[in-house]
Amino acid sequence: MAAVLTVAGMLVSGVAQADPVDPAQSLVRATFKQFNVPVSGDFKKFSGQVDFNAAKPEATKATVTVQTASFDLGDPLYNKEVAKPDWFDSAKFPDxxxxxxxxxxxxxxxxxxxxxxxxxxxxxxxxxxxxxxQGGKSVFSGQTKIKRLDFKVGASGEWADTSLVADEVVIGFKLVTTGK
Incomplete structure (x- = not known):
């Protein structure tokens, strides 16, 4: 009985529980320039958990994990290339x-x-x-810039030349929670 009262008390007091991200409604995209032409690809496999309370945003905790081998540039040969050791090295660093x-x-x-x-x-x-x-679900969206060479992505051989593939990558996302 005490456990039931404790759980009920937590729910009434507004303590948030981590809410899973719904990949079917969400998007994680990377955009970079190759030969100064913008190229975008989406990560097709990812998961996440978000613990957000609008009354206490500073207490937010969230984790999003993408499978690097799921990066889709729209061409199977390119997808295979970016999974190799020169790029994401997906075999060694799958996430x-x-x-x-x-x-x-x-x-x-x-x-x-x-x-x-x-x-x-x-x-x-x-x-x-x-x-x-939106309808009992939370939607988190935004974008940020990173430098791929800071993470040693494409940092060796000809790909290290930023005139071929720019160092700057824009990561954009829309994460929709399941509302559960």
Missing amino acids: ATFSVTSVKPAGKGYQATGDLTIRGIKKPLTFPVSIQS
Whole structure:
């Protein structure tokens, strides 16, 4: 009985539970320039958990994990190439993760801070994020820029030449929670 009262008390007090990200409604995209022409690809396999309470955004915790081998540039040969050791090295580093450590109000939206890990290299990252509620689900969207060479993505051989593939990569996302 005490356990039931404790759980009920937590629910009434508004303590948030981590909510899974729904990949079918969500998107994680990387856009870069190759020979100065924008190229975009989507990560087709990813998962995440978000613990967000609008009354306490600073207590937000979230993790999104993408399977690097699922990066889809629209051509099977390109997809196979970016999974190789020169790029994501998906066999050795199958996942890239972003873990949110805090969210703070900023202007009309929020500022998210956390750690991005690609190829086993962890770097801090801060970027603007929009948070909306739609039918009992939360929608988190935004974009940020990273430097691929900071994570040793395409850092060897001819690909290290940033006139071929730019160092700057824009990561865009729309993450929709399941509302459960």
